[in-house]
Amino acid sequence: MTERGDPPGGSCRFCAAPLDESVADLGMQPLSNAFIGPAHAERMEPFYPLHAHVCGTCRLVQLAQFESPGHIFSDYVYFSSYSESWLRHAEAYAAAMLPRLGPAAQVVEIASNDGYLLQYFQRAGVRVLGVEPAANVAAVAAGRGICTEAAFFGQATATRLKAQGWSPDLLVANNVLAHVPDLNDFAAGLKRLLAPAGLLTIEFPHLLRLLEDTQFDTIYHEHFSYFSLTVAERVLAHHGLAVVDVEELPTHGGSLRLHVRHAGSGPAAPAVGALRTREDAAGLPGAAIYRRFAERVVQIKCELLTFLIAARRAGQRVAGYGAPAKGNTLLNYCGIGPELLAFTVDRSPHKQGLKLPGSRIPVLAPEALLAARPDYVLILPWNLREEVMAQMAGIREWGGRFVVPVPELRVMA
Numbered sequence: 001m002t003e004r005g006d007p008p009g010g011s012c013r014f015c016a017a018p019l020d021e022s023v024a025d026l027g028m029q030p031l032s033n034a035f036i037g038p039a040h041a042e043r044m045e046p047f048y049p050l051h052a053h054v055c056g057t058c059r060l061v062q063l064a065q066f067e068s069p070g071h072i073f074s075d076y077v078y079f080s081s082y083s084e085s086w087l088r089h090a091e092a093y094a095a096a097m098l099p100r101l102g103p104a105a106q107v108v109e110i111a112s113n114d115g116y117l118l119q120y121f122q123r124a125g126v127r128v129l130g131v132e133p134a135a136n137v138a139a140v141a142a143g144r145g146i147c148t149e150a151a152f153f154g155q156a157t158a159t160r161l162k163a164q165g166w167s168p169d170l171l172v173a174n175n176v177l178a179h180v181p182d183l184n185d186f187a188a189g190l191k192r193l194l195a196p197a198g199l200l201t202i203e204f205p206h207l208l209r210l211l212e213d214t215q216f217d218t219i220y221h222e223h224f225s226y227f228s229l230t231v232a233e234r235v236l237a238h239h240g241l242a243v244v245d246v247e248e249l250p251t252h253g254g255s256l257r258l259h260v261r262h263a264g265s266g267p268a269a270p271a272v273g274a275l276r277t278r279e280d281a282a283g284l285p286g287a288a289i290y291r292r293f294a295e296r297v298v299q300i301k302c303e304l305l306t307f308l309i310a311a312r313r314a315g316q317r318v319a320g321y322g323a324p325a326k327g328n329t330l331l332n333y334c335g336i337g338p339e340l341l342a343f344t345v346d347r348s349p350h351k352q353g354l355k356l357p358g359s360r361i362p363v364l365a366p367e368a369l370l371a372a373r374p375d376y377v378l379i380l381p382w383n384l385r386e387e388v389m390a391q392m393a394g395i396r397e398w399g400g401r402f403v404v405p406v407p408e409l410r411v412m413a
Contacts, residue, residue, distance in 0.1 A: 010064050013183050013225065014235055017057035023290045024216055024297055026050040029332045030357040031067065032220035032325035037354055045357060050329070052219050052226070054290060058234055061207055061226040063219070065181045079137060079348055080116035085387045087116060089251055093201075094120035097170055100199070101126060108161070108168040108193065110153045111176035113137055115146035122146060129166060131157065154182060158189035167195040174203040175252070177232070178223040187239040191262070200241065200260040202232070208279055209254030211289055213407040214296040216333075217326040218253065228284050229256060229275050236260060245269040253383045296407075301334045303409040308340040316375040318403070320344030321388050323351045323363045327380030330405060332358040341378060345369050370394055376411070378403045 010019055028047040036045065048066040055062070080086055094117065101107070107121045112130025114137055122128050122145070130148040132138040138150040151157050153176075171194050180186040194200050205218055207228040219226070233243050236258075244266060245259035256275075283289040311318050320327070323346040331341070336359060343362045346352060351363045369377060369392060377395055379385050382404045389402055389412070402412045 012055040012058060012060055013062055013065075013181060014060050014238075015055060015058040017055050019053040019055055019062070021054045021056055021287060021290065022294070023052040023054050023061055024219060024294050026052075026216065026219060026297075026329065026333045029221070029329065031222065032328040032357065033222060034357045035323070035351060035354040035363070036357060036360065041355065041360075047358070048221060050219065050221060050333075058231060059228070059285060060231050060235075063221060063224055065224060066221060079140065079350060080113040083384065083387070085384055086251070089249075090117040091120050093117070094124070097121075097201075098124050098126070101169060105169040106166060106195075107170045107172065108166060109172040109174070110190075111173065111179070112141060112146070112148060115141035115144050115148065117172065117174065118146050119144065129161070129168075131161075154185040154189045155192060156189075158193040161193060166193065167198070168193065169195050169198050171198060171200040173200065175205075175255075177202055177204045177227060178225050181224045183225060183235060184239070187235055187241070190260075191239045191241055194241075194262065196262065197265075198261070200258075202258045202260060203249065203251070203255050204232070205252045206248070206254050206256045207231075208282055208284065211284075211293045212282070213253060214293060214300060215253050215326075215406060216293070216297045216300070217330040217406055220325050220329045222325060227256075228279050229258070229272070230279050230284065232256075232258060233272075233276070237263065243268060243272055246271050246275055248275070251383070297333075300406060300408065304330075304334055304405050305336070305340075307403070307409055307411075308336065311376060312340060317342060317372070318376045318378055319369055319372060319374040320361065320378045320380050321366075321369070321392060322346055322379065322381040322384070323348075323354075323356060324381040326382075328356055328358060330380065331356065331361065337361065342372070342374070343368065344378075344380065366392070373398050374400060376401055376403050378405065380405075382406050 029050040030045050030047050106127050108129045109118055110131050112132045118128040118130050130141055130146055131153050132148055133152045135150045138148045141148040204227050207226045240263045241260050242263045243258050244261050247257040249255040320341050323344055338361050341361055343364050345364050345366045345368050352365050354363050379388050385404055404410045
């Protein structure tokens with residue numbers, strides 16, 4: 001929290017400059033993965049400001065930190081292996097990287113979750129290590145035979161792993177950079193652990209896609225920072241790392257995969273300069289793009305509420321599919337509860353039987369949709385809409401239709 005007299009957003013977690021430019025104010029919200037168990041159904045839950053700012057100096061988009069990573073991630077409900085499309089993404093990545101690795105190669109993944117990715121390298125005979133802060137998730141990976149260290153990553157962890165003989169030829173950091181409050185310690189740890197000729201790949205949702213497609217629901221307290229290529233390059237360069245190539249991916253509504261080596265390892269591919277130029281042309285260094293984004297966020301809220309209220313007045317029932325963090329941001333910002341969204345379903349048994357934070361909407365097994373026969377199914381993980389619509393095609397038997405809320409409300413048969 002900021003002290004009296006500090007700028008509204010506090011100080012930048014990378015360069016320490018004041019944060020006085022707003023990106024989106026999404027009100028007071030609970031932690032998006034703080035699901036409510038039956039024993040705590042009547043208890044109060046903490047709400048925190050969910051307000052993204054952009055640094056006027058380095059242009060890093062970020063939230064203030066209200067809870068420690070230890071509180072947020074020590075007992076986590078997200079397990080990567082319950083998304084079929086994400087498993088396919090991981091398998092394709094492994095298939096592309098394996099030919100680059102020698103017979104004695106080491107692969108280390110930071111925030112390795114339940115071993116969803118490392119399993120493909122291990123099956124190929126590569127020595128692997130996962131570093132996963134959530135002890136309950138790390139235990140699942142270890143139970144599957146994936147060597148996993150339950151720890152938060154930074155310089156201290158990197159030093160300890162280095163002393164144990166780990167010097168990865170391939171170091172992977174998928175969708176973790178945003179979750180790091182101490183950005184400089186994390187980047188310095190990557191530099192320290194990576195083998196001298198090693199390759200680091202980093203994936204994260206692309207800020208430009210977030211802004212252009214109004215993906216405001218991907219803003220939540222567990223995501224401390226939101227990156228463009230330009231800003232990620234700036235952070236990595238500060239710690240002696242250089243982006244040598246970049247890929248644009250469809251995952252999470254549009255992500256980047258950075259290929260990173262120690263500084264001085266060679267020139268960058270043309271794609272790096274091309275994307276940097278595109279980000280500048282889109283207006284990321286300026287202020288107008290953020291103002292337009294904030295205006296469209298309000299429009300999406302109005303469209304969704306108008307639809308749900310009209311459905312209720314018409315006697316139609318709406319249920320949800322999925323219980324992702326982004327869905328909780330959306331529902332809490334819009335003020336949607338069980339009166340408008342009767343329940344949602346999720347394939348993960350770790351979420352079934354719980355209630356969504358803030359909205360207190362029940363989370364059931366997917367079979368509940370077929371039993372309830374709702375008129376509409378609101379797809380909360382809209383980035384997986386094709387996967388969801390294929391899995392739940394049976395709702396069309398009674399005329400049920402799918403609804404996607406972002407980047408604009410769409411009703412699909």
